[in-house]
Amino acid sequence: MAGHAPSTPRQRRKAVKKPTANVIVSVDQHLSKADALVRTPTFPLSAFLWPARGSVSQWEILPLILMVAGLFRWAAGFWGYSGLGNPPMFGDYEAQRHWMEVTTQLPVSQWYFHDLLWWGLDYPPMTAYHSWLCGKLGSLINPEWFALYTSRGSDDANLKIFMRATVIVSEYLIYVPAAVIFVRRYSRLSGVSTWSAWVALVAILMQPATILIDHVHFQYNTVMLGFVLASMSSMVAGRYYWASVFFVAALGFKQMALYYAFSVFAFLLGNCVFPRINATRFVGIAAVTVVSFAVLLLPIVLGTLYDVSHGVDPRPDLDGPRPPLPLFPELGKYVDSEAIYYPVIEQLLQMVHRVFPFARGLFEDKVANFWCAANLVVKLKQYPSELLQRGAALMTLASIIPPNLILFFRPRKTLLPLAFATTAWGFFLFSYQVHEKSVLLPLMPMTLLLAGKHGLAKDTRAWVGFANLLGCWTMFPLLSRVELRVPYTVLTLLWTYLLGLPPTSLSAYFQEGSSLWTQWGTFFVHAGFYLAMALWHVLEATVKPPEDKPDLWVVANVGIGAAGFMICYLWCLWRLAVEGEVIPKSWTRKAKPKTQ
């Protein structure tokens, strides 16, 4: 089919942008046989890339895709950020700006100690280094943006532009290349045509949740997610040492990457054990990981030692005797407080203490996970927090052990996105101290499914879309607090439109070839949730909650969201089990689904 001469009438109609000059069309690399048979695009995004089905070079299409993705990000950035004009504490934007202030203006040893009540640094060191770099660059433009104390709560318009630019530049240096490379490697591995991979890439880059949180609300999640993607991409390429380096970088940027840690571990270990035990690889991975962590911490350690030698106190605000060591005060009995390594230990413990806030409650605010939803039924506050913590740990373990066992025993590269998604869903739903923005973590690998085998088929598209829309919807209370309804509406509706999902289209349902039960089951479950979400939006906008229950709408959001995410977790787990071939074939009555 694909090898036919391009001049046959049928071919001419398909290759939309037919080169006129003496260029030979070679469709074979771009389109698989199944793709080439499709005459009309099934959803708008594929229509937009329809002209690229001919022999369009990647050097033409990739820049265009990246420019469009960048334009939408920059335009979304015109809207307000979290905490804009909302004193006294402002929001995430101020936190990030403040860290640039702290890291550029203070000695290294004070970074994790400085005025902790005003957005004290509570992310791992890579974030601190990143803030330092951004702060240094920004100070070249305008030193007042990051002046100590006086810059707090700044709402300078140019500062906003600079901050937005740092998010985009960081994303285009890390997340975007990682996504491009991952999609290319993974789609080749799954036998998906280049053209379908472009479609998937656009869908992944236009994912509304990440744009809304990073470029509108303001955070740097894509840096962490980008390192994770790079790590996954290295796994797909079989470069396990690089995979560990990138994963350490992700952890070093944002501790939330721990959601994936079990899967990384299971996959790497599985590859050291199956098909035969490979001890060198295991030792190598372990060594690389240790060295990466050492390199990650080195600047902090060296900075602390430098400060000590110059007589800089990490806590100049404290008078009197030396305070006990953070986190584990009893450790002080064994460590000589005059020893040269004492400040280093103190510094690292303080960092861990800041990064992992064990002292906080089971959940913060209202977040659509199991605990917050369960709290609606049973008041969890009545139980001792230790019991709750133990319960959370057990539930989390129970939810993540099955997917990771599958990944360990079947360490296949094709299973990576599913296993990562399932594990992250488990963490999101059951773990301790979850934030609503954490939903980005399960969403990222789940969206990657679009680049896999049958990724653009109705079934996968419907589920990936469902999870993403539900994710955005549970973040709506967060966004509406800063009046970001317009970008929320535009970006989510645009994405659903592009992928042919509800509420703009029902075309992603009733996959031919799967059983009637699956088709209707999927349809009813999704339709129920979509209707509930729509109804919720209508009620939230028109009806005031009763006086005694001011949080009614948020609570409803949390309940519905948690139920939906639970279903997403189960779906991912089921798909993982099916594709990992742990379930006997006879159980799955599903016939082979056709491509879209």
Next chain:
Amino acid sequence: MSETYPTLAQCAIVAGAFKILLFPAYKSTDFEVHRNWLAITHSLPLWEWYYEKTSEWTLDYPPFFAYFEWILSQVAKLADPAMLRIYNLEYDSWQTVYFQRFTVILTELVLVYALQMYVDSSRGASKRAAQAAAISILLSPGLLIIDHIHFQYNGCMYGILIASLVLARQKSTLLASGLLFAALLCMKHIYLYLAPAYFVFLLRTYCLSPKSVFRIRFLNCVKLGGGVAAIFATAFGPFALKGQIPQIMSRLFPFARGLCHAYWAPNIWAMYSFVDRVLIALAPRVGLPLRAEALQSVTRGLVGDTSFAVLPDVTPRTCFALTLLFQAIPLFKLFASPTWDNFVGAVTLCGYASFLFGWHVHEKAVLLVIVPFSLVALRDRRYLSAFRPLAVAGHVSLFPLLFTPAEFPLKTVYTVFWLVLFLVAFDRLAPASGRPRFFLFDRFSTLYIAVSIPLVLYCSLVHGLVFGKSYEFLPLMFTSSYSAVGVVGSWVGFLVVYFTS
């Protein structure tokens, strides 16, 4: 299987989403201008519209546009009645911004519809090319910058223009085409620049017999003349009854303004001033006399009333004569062979002539050339090679309209995106021409396009770093001189193509 992808509607939806995201972007004084017109038309009786001058942004568009604003104001009072008060100057509550921005997007649907008409009117192999051209107009960075950021309603009015051009494609709808154009003239008088081509084309194809120039079709003349008269009567009649026509005319044609607009549209006069400025440096050595009062304005850089230090001054009369002259040249050919392609070519050349030689031309008027040209740019490769420098120059010349840092990445990345996408696509879609191409013209146009990159970098970044706030006119002068070279080059190229095809 006549459908090609993506469809216009799909592009319109995605572009619409992007434009909504741009609501909080920079908006120029034109936003306040239009708010003021909403207020005037809503709160004053008809006969005070053209006399009201509380705001300095008085109503200076023809009556149909005023009626259009009146209709919008009926909805505006539901959004925020405060924007409709005349004394509420510079009022921009978020409701006002959302409302006004949204009306721009909504009225642009006229353009989408007209472009769809254009695609549907193309037959056979050229259909795919027509689709690409239509999408290029819909996504034009010019419209994005001028309408959706800077703020104006060009999308709607160019939609009417395209609809009228498309109607002229068929014998049966010639009358409708003429009437629609008359209505457009009553919305925005800038389209008067294109009127000569319409006049000649309709005269030849509608009012005279196709077989002989000397056989007049009287019935058609009456229909067209009567129709146009009726439209003008609807627009101006109510004001004429009150004897307000002179007042309206003084508002519509303010000849008191200078030759070059503050930003220097990239036309002959920009090159003329550039040469003048170069001559100031050379004049003492060659012994040419300098006019002292002109040097004053040279140092100020941005001037409303340009006066030249070395070269002779230019009068409106000169501009007018030159414009008419260069408009007339292509019209002879149109009269001799009144095909639709020649008609659109003549409209384009009328646009060129008025843009290049007109008095007080605004750089936004470059759309007057780009939009009709896009409709024929894909006829063959010779057309395309004339179009290419125009596409670059025309859009780069719009950059100074947006000078705020937040919009800088937007305008540049969007324009680069558009140029890469459509120059590549057009290159594949334009059929080869039967005639030889000009010697080296393509090489020069590639070189020309390449120069735009350092130019934009210099104007937006390097200049600020090197000179700071001083010599502010330099980047503007470079941009407009550079763009002027491109526009003039493409004009000459297109003239040759027009007369040789």
